[in-house]
Amino acid sequence: MQRIGQEEINAVARVIESKALFKGEETKHFQEEMQEKFDVKHVHLMSSGAGALTSALIAMGIGPGDEVIVPGYTYIASAMAVVAVGAIPVIAEIDESLTLCPIDVEKKITSRTKALLPVHIQGFPSNMDALCALAKKYNLYILEDACQADGGSYKGKRLGTIGDCGAYSFNQYKLITAGEGGALATNSDLFSERALIYHDSSAVSFFGQQLSGTVEPFCGTEFRTNEISAAIMREQLKKLDGILEDLRKNKKKIMDALKDDFKFAVSNDIEGDCSTVVPFQFDTVEDAIRFSEITGHGRPINTGKHVYSNWAAILEKRGAVHPAFDPFKMEANRDHIPDYSPDMCPKTLDILSRTVYVSFTANSTDAEIDAKIQSCKKAKAAMQQG
Numbered sequence: 001m002q003r004i005g006q007e008e009i010n011a012v013a014r015v016i017e018s019k020a021l022f023k024g025e026e027t028k029h030f031q032e033e034m035q036e037k038f039d040v041k042h043v044h045l046m047s048s049g050a051g052a053l054t055s056a057l058i059a060m061g062i063g064p065g066d067e068v069i070v071p072g073y074t075y076i077a078s079a080m081a082v083v084a085v086g087a088i089p090v091i092a093e094i095d096e097s098l099t100l101c102p103i104d105v106e107k108k109i110t111s112r113t114k115a116l117l118p119v120h121i122q123g124f125p126s127n128m129d130a131l132c133a134l135a136k137k138y139n140l141y142i143l144e145d146a147c148q149a150d151g152g153s154y155k156g157k158r159l160g161t162i163g164d165c166g167a168y169s170f171n172q173y174k175l176i177t178a179g180e181g182g183a184l185a186t187n188s189d190l191f192s193e194r195a196l197i198y199h200d201s202s203a204v205s206f207f208g209q210q211l212s213g214t215v216e217p218f219c220g221t222e223f224r225t226n227e228i229s230a231a232i233m234r235e236q237l238k239k240l241d242g243i244l245e246d247l248r249k250n251k252k253k254i255m256d257a258l259k260d261d262f263k264f265a266v267s268n269d270i271e272g273d274c275s276t277v278v279p280f281q282f283d284t285v286e287d288a289i290r291f292s293e294i295t296g297h298g299r300p301i302n303t304g305k306h307v308y309s310n311w312a313a314i315l316e317k318r319g320a321v322h323p324a325f326d327p328f329k330m331e332a333n334r335d336h337i338p339d340y341s342p343d344m345c346p347k348t349l350d351i352l353s354r355t356v357y358v359s360f361t362a363n364s365t366d367a368e369i370d371a372k373i374q375s376c377k378k379a380k381a382a383m384q385q386g
């Protein structure tokens, strides 16, 4: 449940009264404020997380002939961004932390691999130490998909600022939101400038003074945003740490109360976890189904396009309408098209099937959290009785 109120109403009114709905101060201020809060050199506010992912891949120079490794558990948009730039998504397993498995990643690296795309799904931090070590060993870029992890951190650094680029989403379902929106963060001047050109290409040619002059403008698209969204996001950014604090308090309360009764997914950094859910992990799929049925909490295996086996357009290799733009048909990719299949990542399917997410919000009351704890305890007793 989002925290949206009078502050956002006032911000929108301020923009409308100014009559400057585009290319004004709000976007600039948001970017500066996020740069400071996230301790990162550049932020570009955009129209979506998918736009930020695509702009980042373009900025890194990734395209036909390249492979990018993505986890089998992420929203389809992560893999589609790779296809959008003409590259091939290689699908890797997750591990018990529900994020990209470094061991499987290493097995899938080839001479074509250009980047790793770890996804901090549900705000769970990926194993960035292991992935950064692989990136260094094999000379790869890292694009962090922090679209479900606005504000989370790993070993004290904000998610999305550890790799070469990070992408955030501010759509309706995210921790902070303007209905739609996204951002790209990077410490690289080169990637920042290329992303600026790509995501706002007609304005860049119009307002050419934004550029340093070190990168020649090239043709891109328009993923830019507007002042109303930026003004809302400035207010949302102020609320982010409070939202995270309340989510973490609620998650800790549930885990502390139930730690002797249940197992939880391991975390790569529990302090930095956004704490949007408590991931209960069972030894068998049958136990997970039973617990889910009794408590009414869902299993991630049933979250549709978040699971690679439901990515029909990718598994069936339909990359574009025009065949010459379809990465799965391009000459440059011809000898490295993967053999995708719905069962190609069995470990991922097994882990997602044995996991149940107990959900709550930053606004959940103590009484609501206590009721969730009691219902989990009751489910445990019922399961023990057979």
Ligand SMILES: Cc1ncc(COP(=O)(O)O)c(C=O)c1O
Pocket (backbone or CB within 6 Å): 047, 048, 049, 050, 051, 074, 075, 077, 078, 119, 121, 145, 147, 148, 168, 169, 170, 171, 181, 182
């Ligand atoms: C993991 C992940 N990546 C990328 C996206 C795309 O973000 P947007 O909807 O802002 O384009 C989403 C959106 O739900 C997401 O969950």
